[in-house]
Amino acid sequence: MIMLGNKSYNERGCLTIAGCDLATLGQELGTPLYIIDEDWLRQTMREYRSAFARFYPDSTIAYAGKAFLTSALCRILLEEGLWLDTVSGGEFYLAMQSGFSTSRILFHGNNKQEQEIDIVFNEGIGRWVVDSEQELDMLLNEAPRSRKGKLPLFFRITPGIDPHTHEFITTGRVDSKFGLPLVEGIAHRVIERSLQSGLFEIKGLHCHIGSQVASLDPFLKTVDAMVEFMVAFRQATGYIFAELDVGGGLGVPYLDEEEGRFPTIEEYAQAVSVRLRERCRKAGYPLPHLFVEPGRSIVNIAGSTLYRVGTVKRIPGVKTYVAVDGGMTDNPRPILYGARYQAQIVNRFPGDGARESFSIVGKCCESGDVIIPETVMAPIEPGDYLLVEGTGAYNYSMASNYNYLPRPGVVFLSGGVARLVVRPENWYDLIRRDITPEELQVGEQTATE
Ligand code: LLP
Numbered sequence: 001m002i003m004l005g006n007k008s009y010n011e012r013g014c015l016t017i018a019g020c021d022l023a024t025l026g027q028e029l030g031t032p033l034y035i036i037d038e039d040w041l042r043q044t045m046r047e048y049r050s051a052f053a054r055f056y057p058d059s060t061i062a063y064a065g066k067a068f069l070t071s072a073l074c075r076i077l078l079e080e081g082l083w084l085d086t087v088s089g090g091e092f093y094l095a096m097q098s099g100f101s102t103s104r105i106l107f108h109g110n111n112k113q114e115q116e117i118d119i120v121f122n123e124g125i126g127r128w129v130v131d132s133e134q135e136l137d138m139l140l141n142e143a144p145r146s147r148k149g150k151l152p153l154f155f156r157i158t159p160g161i162d163p164h165t166h167e168f169i170t171t172g173r174v175d176s177k178f179g180l181p182l183v184e185g186i187a188h189r190v191i192e193r194s195l196q197s198g199l200f201e202i203k204g205l206h207c208h209i210g211s212q213v214a215s216l217d218p219f220l221k222t223v224d225a226m227v228e229f230m231v232a233f234r235q236a237t238g239y240i241f242a243e244l245d246v247g248g249g250l251g252v253p254y255l256d257e258e259e260g261r262f263p264t265i266e267e268y269a270q271a272v273s274v275r276l277r278e279r280c281r282k283a284g285y286p287l288p289h290l291f292v293e294p295g296r297s298i299v300n301i302a303g304s305t306l307y308r309v310g311t312v313k314r315i316p317g318v319k320t321y322v323a324v325d326g327g328m329t330d331n332p333r334p335i336l337y338g339a340r341y342q343a344q345i346v347n348r349f350p351g352d353g354a355r356e357s358f359s360i361v362g363k364c365c366e367s368g369d370v371i372i373p374e375t376v377m378a379p380i381e382p383g384d385y386l387l388v389e390g391t392g393a394y395n396y397s398m399a400s401n402y403n404y405l406p407r408p409g410v411v412f413l414s415g416g417v418a419r420l421v422v423r424p425e426n427w428y429d430l431i432r433r434d435i436t437p438e439e440l441q442v443g444e445q446t447a448t449e
């Protein structure tokens with residue numbers, strides 16, 4: 001039993017994270033509950049910063065907020081000196097409201113909306129990432145409306161690299177809904193038109209090939225493809241890009257048995273940095289300022305989900321179903337991507353005694369609502385607390401209210417202290433937006449007036 005992250009058993013035999021007793025936390029705050037080990041999270045952010053400071057000092061780490069974003073997280077990013085990558089007006093708004101400086105925000109999206117343009121044009125932005133030619137046409141019309149000067153632009157290129165990860169989280173192949181294709185000179189044309197307009201501050205290029213990438217090779221090929229494009233663009237136009245964003249995507253282990261199978265942050269930083277220097281030197285290209293946009297590799301291991309076991313259903317000769325009080329609503333990744341997880345009993349040390357095979361399932365009305373199809377663990381009983389590990393990324397941010405289940409709250413743990421940063425939803429939150437018969441009548445009157 002390795003246990004991902006900063007976990008240990010205390011003298012009561014209960015599992016702790018960052019010095020906090022999880023069984024007590026479950027009793028006090030209720031379950032399901034998203035838990036973030038703040039010490040681990042900050043440590044990982046520092047690891048990214050120091051690795052890049054060492055191998056490529058002229059660089060910026062922009063955390064990808066889609067992985068997990070709350071106001072408290074934005075404040076930590078500020079304190080740790082990271083930028084933030086956002087992908088919607090909602091993420092941008094949350095960051096702004098939490099006091100995050102908009103000049104450190106990147107704004108992505110393959111279908112940006114008017115409301116999103118408005119908020120960015122009013123509040124300013126660190127880098128706006130152009131994703132299509134249609135978007136450029138729109139920007140050419142709207143650019144004069146910007147209240148914060150010329151829009152600083154990145155252009156997202158689809159470099160045609162296959163990262164060999166799950167199809168749903170592959171983004172950099174030629175066939176992709178994201179970015180400007182290199183084929184038929186589309187990317188080239190869009191950038192040239194932007195330059196000629198004189199309306200923007202052209203900062204550089206962006207790419208992102210996919211997520212949960214397990215080896216360095218696809219990242220290196222991406223650097224090659226991007227430098228090749230930069231060099232060709234320079235040859236054709238004389239223009240030199242000052243910045244290059246290579247996206248996120250570094251994979252992480254979800255299971256004990258996957259330990260050591262993924263490049264470390266240090267190895268990733270070194271490989272990308274060395275390759276970029278080497279390619280630029282060969283081509284006589286000035287070294288660009290480097291951006292990276294990690295999400296999962298910053299937050300996943302720091303996060304886990306605490307559940308309480310309800311029904312334990314034994315089907316003789318078949319299997320034993322252990323049902324917890326959450327499921328695909330707080331963790332849709334198993335049903336979406338076949339993602340695999342591991343769990344630990346929290347309220348008692350498992351010891352070396354008997355082991356049983358279980359299927360850990362959720363409480364949603366859907367047979368596919370399975371968190372762990374099969375796991376061998378010490379006997380589990382109703383009322384036990386169960387921790388599913390490595391749920392920091394793309395769980396909270398992808399949670400739903402299917403079956404009208406309230407979404408769990410989020411607690412940050414640091415140095416033995418628990419801090420609730422998002423309160424759990426309650427049933428009232430679920431009906432808050434429903435229009436009551438009284439309101440409906442008013443609405444109807446207004447509509448027919
Ligand atoms: N930058 C861009 C432009 C992205 O689209 C993404 C992720 C990232 C950075 C961060 O990638 P990361 O370092 O987290 O791999 N819901 C899926 C993952 C979707 C990833 C979307 N883009 C999952 O649960 O696996």
